[in-house]
Amino acid sequence: MNRLERRKRRPHRFDPALQGHKLIIAYLGTGFSGWQCQPGKRTVQESLETALEKIWGQKISLQGSGRTDAGVHALGQAASFNAPRLHAGAVLLRALNANLPRDVRVVRCRLVPPSFHARFDAIGKTYRYLVLNHPVQDPFTLDTHWHVPRPLDLTAMRRAARRLLGKHDFASFTSNPGYERETTVRTMSRAAITRHGATLAFHFTADGFLYRMVRNLVGALVKVGQGKITPDDFGRILRARSRSEAPATAPACGLCLIRVKYPPKAV
Secondary structure (H helix, E strand, O other), X not given: OOHHHHHHHOOOOOOOOOXXXXXXXXXXXXXXXXXXXXXXXXXXXXXXHHHHHHHHOOOOOOEEOOOOOOOOEEEEEEEXXXXXXXXXXXXXXXXXXXXXXXXXXXXXXXXXXXXXXXXXXXXXXEEEEEEEOOOOOOHHHOOOOEEOOOOOOHHHHHHHHHOOOEEEEOHHHOOOXXXXXXXXXXXXXXXXXXXXXXXXXXXXXXXXXXXXXXXXXXXXXXXXXXXOOOHHHHHXXXXXXXXXXXXXXXXXXXXXXXXXXXXXXHO
């Protein structure tokens, strides 16, 4: 969702008598069916709302900055809720973590104006995707890295990634979310790839991301690294604005939401 969509969809109804709360959450996504509550499935949102209900003694609706798919992780997912003021941030932090499963933790908690909304106030996000580029799979990275055993050409991938910077229509790199989107245009301010030993880290920062956009970008960049498409081919795929032109999606396990950005006045 970009800024125009946020302005159009932003809700204006909130109870000023309630206290706003902002959470920063980390989770290992392997054991979850994604962020959003789903009947009969274990989700991050459901785990947090269960903890909130235990603390307040009533159901409380939690809004995340966006959805993450099953198997996707987070170091800096943001969420917000409004509730009667009960605890200061530090006390609530301890209470929440005491009632959460081990694979999800609230790392920061602060009181904010009740008008704050984790999704509609967000102006940018940063994602990281990890690839283990080594002939042998490291069993300790099974849940956090995509294993690509054959050598990858880092220089070629960086050349291709630079084409993503700026404002583009990313229709070629989004999957069908099952609902109508107003636009597939986004502005990318960072698209970097670093190597640390056998690990390649792909970093993307933009004003918003489309459904499976990062995983689709990584899937195509790895094809560049394997020599199956060229950086020029990658640019052509971006300009085609057609998902059918792009390679397959990268697995969920390597993806992690690192940070959600908000304007200073929002919080």
